[in-house]
Amino acid sequence: EEKEPLNFIEQIIEKDLETTHKKEDLCFRFPPEPNGYLHIGHASSICLNFGLGLRYNAPVNLRFDDTNPAKEEQEFVDAIKRDVSWLGFNWATECYASDYFQQLYDWAIMLIKDGKAYVDSQSSEAIAEQKGTPTQQGVDSPFRNRSVEENLDLFEKMKNGEAPEGAHVLRAKIDMKSTNMLMRDPVIYRTLHKSHHRTGTDWKIFPMYDWTHGESDYIEQVSHSFCTLEFLPHRELYDWFLDQIRDSSKLRPKQREFARRNLSHTVVSKRKLARLVEEGVVTGWDDPRMPTISGLRRRGYTPESIVNFANGIGVGKRDNLIDVSRLEFSVRDDLNKKANRVMAVLDPVKVIITNYPEDKTEWLDAENNQEDDSAGFRKVPFSRELYIEKEDFREEANKKFFRLKLGKEVRLKNAYIIQANDCVKDANGNVTEIHCTYDEDSLSGSGTEASMRKVKGTLHWVAIKEALEIEVRLYDRLFTVASPDTHKEKDFMEFVNPDSLEVITGYAEPSFKELHVEDKVQFQRLGYFTVDKDTTTEKMVFNKTVGLRDSWAK
Ligand code: ATP
Ligand code: MG
Ligand code: MG
Numbered sequence: 001e002e003k004e005p006l007n008f009i010e011q012i013i014e015k016d017l018e019t020t021h022k023k024e025d026l027c028f029r030f031p032p033e034p035n036g037y038l039h040i041g042h043a044s045s046i047c048l049n050f051g052l053g054l055r056y057n058a059p060v061n062l063r064f065d066d067t068n069p070a071k072e073e074q075e076f077v078d079a080i081k082r083d084v085s086w087l088g089f090n091w092a093t094e095c096y097a098s099d100y101f102q103q104l105y106d107w108a109i110m111l112i113k114d115g116k117a118y119v120d121s122q123s124s125e126a127i128a129e130q131k132g133t134p135t136q137q138g139v140d141s142p143f144r145n146r147s148v149e150e151n152l153d154l155f156e157k158m159k160n161g162e163a164p165e166g167a168h169v170l171r172a173k174i175d176m177k178s179t180n181m182l183m184r185d186p187v188i189y190r191t192l193h194k195s196h197h198r199t200g201t202d203w204k205i206f207p208m209y210d211w212t213h214g215e216s217d218y219i220e221q222v223s224h225s226f227c228t229l230e231f232l233p234h235r236e237l238y239d240w241f242l243d244q245i246r247d248s249s250k251l252r253p254k255q256r257e258f259a260r261r262n263l264s265h266t267v268v269s270k271r272k273l274a275r276l277v278e279e280g281v282v283t284g285w286d287d288p289r290m291p292t293i294s295g296l297r298r299r300g301y302t303p304e305s306i307v308n309f310a311n312g313i314g315v316g317k318r319d320n321l322i323d324v325s326r327l328e329f330s331v332r333d334d335l336n337k338k339a340n341r342v343m344a345v346l347d348p349v350k351v352i353i354t355n356y357p358e359d360k361t362e363w364l365d366a367e368n369n370q371e372d373d374s375a376g377f378r379k380v381p382f383s384r385e386l387y388i389e390k391e392d393f394r395e396e397a398n399k400k401f402f403r404l405k406l407g408k409e410v411r412l413k414n415a416y417i418i419q420a421n422d423c424v425k426d427a428n429g430n431v432t433e434i435h436c437t438y439d440e441d442s443l444s445g446s447g448t449e450a451s452m453r454k455v456k457g458t459l460h461w462v463a464i465k466e467a468l469e470i471e472v473r474l475y476d477r478l479f480t481v482a483s484p485d486t487h488k489e490k491d492f493m494e495f496v497n498p499d500s501l502e503v504i505t506g507y508a509e510p511s512f513k514e515l516h517v518e519d520k521v522q523f524q525r526l527g528y529f530t531v532d533k534d535t536t537t538e539k540m541v542f543n544k545t546v547g548l549r550d551s552w553a554k
Pocket of ligand 3: 033270271
């Protein structure tokens with residue numbers, strides 16, 4: 001068995017297994033804050049953590065980092081669970097930081113009693129100012145040396161909601177001169193008189209991220225806590241907190257960092273995605289233009305295409321921008337194997353086969369997927385009047401135009417060879433009808449000499465009589481520039497592409513009636529499409545997932 005080289009995260013784990021850790025010690029977590037839907041950046045973190053779980057046969061917890069009642073909602077918890085499951089991963093335990101509020105509170109009391117935390121009653125502006133700058137030492141708060149009794153009393157008042165919101169915070173007493181700004185007496189609790197989606201109004205104080213995260217890892221006995229690079233300076237604080245509370249008989253969690261993955265022509269930040277939703281740029285978090293897992297799902301992405309994409313990029317030590325074409329490649333590659341081929345015409349012009357009987361309909365065999373032997377065949381109707389794409393016909397064209405032109409032949413996919421003889425135009429010179437004749441011995445797969453005749457072009461088509469009218473939603477990039485949120489002066493919203501959605505009517509072969517929401521098909525020569533949830537019994541709605549790189553006619 002050929003083994004892939006270890007990435008730097010796996011190297012860390014392997015080294016720990018040789019020195020400090022047993023295999024049974026390994027435990028990982030994926031820790032989303034339920035303040036929005038998961039996006040493609042999160043997929044990297046999900047694949048990393050759950051991938052390690054599979055590789056080392058170790059548990060992976062799904063931990064909701066739910067410490068901010070102002071922004072978090074049950075809807076987001078539900079969506080996150082749905083998306084992680086859909087990607088194909090199973091978590092060992094569903095955890096909530098809010099379940100640890102009592103334990104965190106008890107530890108905070110312990111810190112106060114040890115003289116390692118104090119209540120600060122200054123404004124947040126004053127606290128920020130005293131913090132200093134990286135090149136200038138901080139200044140002690142006038143409340144830094146409050147007595148333990150006074151701190152306990154005030155903290156109790158904060159907890160009971162007796163102090164106005166924002167009147168006090170609890171700070172860890174570390175080092176106002178530290179070169180690491182995060183070590184300059186960080187705030188660990190603040191008061192918020194808001195209802196929390198799980199704890200309701202039980203708590204009026206809420207722990208800050210740094211105080212919560214490492215202690216949650218410790219409670220769950222997570223061995224390796226992987227987070228993105230911006231948390232590198234937080235590691236010192238993570239370790240300091242653990243030093244204060246840890247029982248040395250228990251495993252000590254380790255924070256390690258990997259690079260954030262950004263995707264071009266979009267934004268991957270829940271806060272920014274929330275603005276697109278709130279300001280009505282998109283129809284919701286699952287709008288097919290969104291880089292959310294649920295948006296990609298609705299767009300027609302498969303879980304495998306997302307997992308392959310994330311694993312293909314791998315983990316890195318430097319943040320980088322991945323071109324969205326890489327994601328598109330991944331879904332095209334997956335759908336090529338899985339999606340049945342069908343015919344739909346999106347910009348129709350009428351073809352009349354003048355030598356074909358008026359009332360006749362033939363049901364021809366069509367292969368569903370030449371990439372998949374088990375996909376079988378279906379029947380498509382052929383009759384005298386058909387639609388083809390407007391752009392597949394020209395009255396005259398040079399030798400490189402392998403489609404239909406007057407006096408020349410093309411093959412209709414799964415059907416006959418036709419020749420264009422004449423066309424009808426409206427007052428503006430637009431072609432409205434193309435008159436053709438067909439070679440009745442040329443049916444594909446019939447084995448006749450005529451059926452094996454080589455003609456240059458092959459076109460997709462639908463028989464008008466049996467065609468279904470469908471709504472088709474075509475998408476363009478949501479932003480006009482590769483990196484909309486790194487511009488110095490402009491807000492990312494200024495780069496929204498006003499033409500990211502085009503809705504058209506198309507015509508499809510009747511086999512489409514068998515398709516269900518989320519089914520994926522290749523419209524031959526046009527791209528991959530999926531059935532949207534807006535589909536009704538009257539009208540099917542399709543989303544274009546991605547175009548074809550090559551046409552099958554090559
Ligand atoms: P956002 O800004 O979108 O809210 P976040 O990092 O604040 O991102 P969390 O819900 O805290 O979102 O993220 C859960 C996990 O996913 C974290 O470990 C975080 O580091 C990771 N993550 C988030 N975005 C990315 C990304 N673009 N690339 C890799 N990992 C990411
Ligand atoms: Mg976060
Ligand atoms: Mg965030």
